[in-house]
Amino acid sequence: MNKSMVVAMWDIRNALTVKFVKYGIVLAAVFGPALVILTVVGMALVTTPTVFNEVIQLILPYMSSMLAIFAVIPTTMLAANALVGEREQNTLEPLLCTPLTDRELLWGKVLGSALPSLIILVSSVVIAEVVTNLFLAILGYPLILVPDLPGLFLLSTAVPLTIFAIVAVMILISGRVTRVYEAYQTTGAVVMTFIIPMILPLAGMDDSGIVDVGMIWFANVLTLVIAIILFAISWTLAITRFNRDRLISLV
């Protein structure tokens, strides 16, 4: 585990030397909570409490999906650098010559790719909840959960699974792509899973614009099921393919 952390920390620092990764991560960490805060507080400023209570139900599913997308994006960048980057830089062979076991190396790569996203996810939720409610309290509004309960369910289940699934997908495609940027684009498609909880609740909206809570839950559970399937398939394949012989064939 200790050596895995050495690999993870090295991979994170290494990725941060690439400008688009560094600024991408900073933007992802800032944009998610900033969007939630600005949207909710802005709405409170321009509407009446009655309108606010109606519209917020429509907006909240978007808020949790936005936080999910911004939390997942850093994993695509970091995993691309950690796995395909080693190949691009020809550093895989000396790494495999060290006494690292395959398991230590795998854990290092997984932690290095997933940890920043998990930290961004937790901190985004905490910042969004605290800062939004601070402003709402100042404006005389009652405290609300932002993200709400279905949103927190999505963020605490589907998002971590998707983060780890992206790492597995990266392991799988690392033999097929040679450039970090190609890998980043390929796994970027996985992020699109979180469009489902944004769009599907709209199907349950009635004529007066009220969103059916059941449909929100359904959309989030569906997203979780997709995340579980993606996680299970990608890791089943990735574990069988993450071995020394295959890695050295990439050198």
Place this chain on the structure above:
Amino acid sequence: MGAVRIIHLTKNFGELVAVNDMTLEIPEGTIFGLLGPNGAGKSTTTRLLSTLLKPTKGTAELAGHDVLREPVAVREKTGVLPEESNHTHYPSRSTYDNLVYFAKLYGVPEEEIEERVRTLLEFMELWQRKDDKAGELSTGNRQRLALCRALLHNPSILLLDEPTSALDPIAAKRVRELILNLASEYNQTVFINSHNLPEVQRMCDQIAIIDEGKVLLHGKMEELRSTLYSQQRYRILVHGDVNAAERIAKSQEFVKSSKTEIDSIVVEIENPVQNNVKLLKAMIDAGVNVVEFSEEEATLEDLYLKVIKGGAQ
């Protein structure tokens, strides 16, 4: 017991047999040179020994550890300089950071890392460049950095793939001195994979010549010379008509071969203790002006060309 024991080692890539039933034993403290043409299986052998590849058949032991059963222990005991090692650094990280990272992965105790890295960088004259990004170093400096990395954990066996290929003559000499020093003072075993025949001849105690994955010849240089050259070779430097000297040499039945060069002939003589005097007398009687008559040692290049062109006997 040998520091490196290769036992019926075989590696197939589909139909291609890259290493074919190789058996070798390299004693501790030996500097060993593995020679062969391109595609002979040298790099595959090095990769099998460094546990990067698994053998199809057979095995190898390094420092008493089996590459199949104890790969982690093998990697702990070996330092590897990979092929084209000057391109194997993290280019955006500093020279110093590159080494610290690998020191941690090799399990060098935390409190020793700084001192170890500093000593190696100073030895390789890279200390002044410690804060430079590895990608900004010259080719030679990157090669030296790769050597530092291979030596970080004081390995008992060094596997070096073309160790001086990217170095200027002065740096190459320094690396050769380092390798000789490691073997003599620290009893480290050095396995060198090289195309540079004069370098191997200068450094190695033992060599093996391989082709198509098979060992064609293995042993100490002196033994190999006597194996391949049962007749001794002599150079006769002549002032005047070299062709006349060669005609006389060829007329002697104990002269097994002769070759004319600009101002001399090189002859292989059977039983030289008796026959050298006879040849010299014949030449002087014929009026050939012999300036020098000296023994000609077979070089590694001679051995190599004879083995690769003629196959092993």
